[in-house]
Amino acid sequence: MFDAVLEVYSETSWRGFTLDAVGRRARVGRAALYRRWDSKDDLLVQALEARSPLPDPIDTGSLRADLVELAGQLLRGYRTTSGLVSLRVALDARAHPELLARLTDTLNRSRVLAARTIVHRAVARGELRADTSVTLLLEMVTGAVLSHVLFALGTPATAAEDEAYAETIVDATILALAPPRPNR
Numbered sequence: 001m002f003d004a005v006l007e008v009y010s011e012t013s014w015r016g017f018t019l020d021a022v023g024r025r026a027r028v029g030r031a032a033l034y035r036r037w038d039s040k041d042d043l044l045v046q047a048l049e050a051r052s053p054l055p056d057p058i059d060t061g062s063l064r065a066d067l068v069e070l071a072g073q074l075l076r077g078y079r080t081t082s083g084l085v086s087l088r089v090a091l092d093a094r095a096h097p098e099l100l101a102r103l104t105d106t107l108n109r110s111r112v113l114a115a116r117t118i119v120h121r122a123v124a125r126g127e128l129r130a131d132t133s134v135t136l137l138l139e140m141v142t143g144a145v146l147s148h149v150l151f152a153l154g155t156p157a158t159a160a161e162d163e164a165y166a167e168t169i170v171d172a173t174i175l176a177l178a179p180p181r182p183n184r
Contacts (some may be wrong), residue, residue, distance in 0.1 A: 001026050005047035006085045008070065014092040014100065014110065018125065028078040041102060051082035060124035064170055070115060071145050071166035078149040079156065087150075115142070132177055 004026035009017050016118040021034045037043040058069045093100035114136045122128045128137075139164055148165060157165070 002047040002050050003081075005043055006051060006081050009044060009047075009085050010081055010088065013088055013095055017044065017067075032076065041100075044089070045102060050051065051080075052077075052086050053090060058118060060119070063112060063125070063127040066118040066122070067141055067170040067173070068166045068179070070118060071141055071169055072162060073160045075147045075149060075157070075166065076143060078146065095135070112138075128177060136174060137177055140176070141169055144169045 001022075005022050008021045008025050012021065017040055020030055021036070021044050022028075022040075022043065023030050023033050025068055033043065037046070058073075060069060078087065089100060116134055118126065119132065119134045119137055123132060125171045145166075148169075
């Protein structure tokens with residue numbers, strides 16, 4: 001069922017997404033859908049929660065390794081149908097905020113919490129200054145990843161290329177935001 005939800009949404013976005021369209025794709029009657037879900041919002045939220053590329057918990061013991069893993073998870077996740085749907089939902093939310101607020105909140109809550117935890121642990125270990133902007137650091141990494149997925153043309157990246165890209169972005173971010181080394 002959830003695959004049908006994601007397929008329909010990826011093809012039609014919010015405007016064309018209906019329970020009827022999902023029912024046709026999944027070969028399920030409309031009444032069966034309405035017995036389980038009150039609205040298309042509920043169905044889409046549940047499908048994205050089940051299939052969305054939310055990062056697995058990350059705690060390698062170092063900021064660099066945590067951020068490389070986060071970037072890698074996002075790179076892999078955004079290349080899936082559910083990852084592309086989550087991006088489309090975020091874009092559709094700009095045009096339909098009242099309809100999609102719950103969806104974007106659901107998608108972002110666990111991602112933001114996981115990423116902020118990485119940064120807070122790094123501050124506690126002394127890898128970052130206490131006044132480091134968590135938002136800026138995460139936007140530098142996740143924004144670069146998102147841009148890379150959306151605008152990289154050509155052959156899809158290999159796992160090794162994704163790893164190298166993640167390391168480059170993370171190293172540049174850490175260099176820009178890490179505490180200065182004491183003079184000796």
